[in-house]
Amino acid sequence: MTTLWDRSRQVAVEQILDTAVRLFVEQGYEQTTIAQIAREAGISQRSLFRYFGTKEDLVCGDQEALGALLKRTVEQQPAELSPWDALRAGFELVLTANHTPERVLELSRLIFATPSLHARYIEKRLRWQADLVPVVQVRLGGGVGATPDPRAKAIVATVFACVDAATELWAQSGGRLDLAELYDQCLGAVRGDA
Amino acid sequence: MTTLWDRSRQVAVEQILDTAVRLFVEQGYEQTTIAQIAREAGISQRSLFRYFGTKEDLVCGDQEALGALLKRTVEQQPAELSPWDALRAGFELVLTANHTPERVLELSRLIFATPSLHARYIEKRLRWQADLVPVVQVRLGGGVGATPDPRAKAIVATVFACVDAATELWAQSGGRLDLAELYDQCLGAVRGDA
């Protein structure tokens, strides 16, 4: 059952998030202090840090859930799919299940424009990569407990690199280009179509 | 001419760097404070921050020079080389021109073991990537001032992803495996050899 605490918590999260993103976009990430966000969101600094462990989490916070979703989706792809196709299917789901497109565009711009944010974003995705390597390794036919297979690590890293390249191009285009199409172009340039 | 300031500066940098890396390895990056490094290196905290702008720079600092070297090397490869081969040649040079192998191993372990360091390290290398994209784009035959070519961005990102994967595997092996060989395995897994 959903208690009042859960509901008010969710409302508070939304409220804080809206305030934070608005301020970040208006005046820049570094120029916005936690104190200001807390003040404008009508909450104490201490509580803000309880909702979002770090300032960076206000922008790229809910990545843990997405990472788990990605892993599950890739795992559940039919066994005859190549690792490339399985990973592509996973990203197709994750990239659409994110937020509204406008919010994603706002956040992407912010992340690519702010080095410290970009670093934190990469850090979160490195965790996704580590989680996915064993999944891909199984799909490659290697034993699961065997020594780490360079191929699995390389494939996962490459897919993420192409997703990153496509996302940056998409953000630079102001969201006009199609993200999936950009990704296919990127991967095509890498895998012998050239 | 080399002035006394330049010399003592270089000595100080080495001194600080040795102290910092030793402490990081002994007790971990996060557990080591700037105050402790400054104390043990016999320098004031204020001066330490003048030599190294951030704590992370103590580990992955001197990357700007290497990035320039990489770009120059790739540019000067013969025109008939594919982008892949040109980039490989560049990395071959950079990876050996770094430090002593033991120091590289120490630093690599540190970077891969500390998420925030790993992220910052990748962020620095994203700058290298941005510098290299136009170089690769020329090599692909596209005009230099044309709209950004997804292919160039994807190729560069993929090469870096494979270098990263190979480096991590190399560090995990304690430096016993051959880095160039690992890189070739990684890239082979990506480019249709599989």
Added chain:
DNA sequence: CGCCTACTTGGCATTAACTGCCAGAAAAGC
């Protein structure tokens, strides 16, 4: 309803990474 428990909240103090400022020391140049 009244009460006890569990969880949340906010304020306070503290730490750690930085930054700006200023006075003093040391090297450079003449």
Added chain:
DNA sequence: GCTTTTCTGGCAGTTAATGCCAAGTAGGCG
């Protein structure tokens, strides 16, 4: 030797983040 430039150290201050404790508030139960 004297002036100018550059470096150094200390000090205060800012910001993100954490621990602690007292006060408030929802939830369950007799």
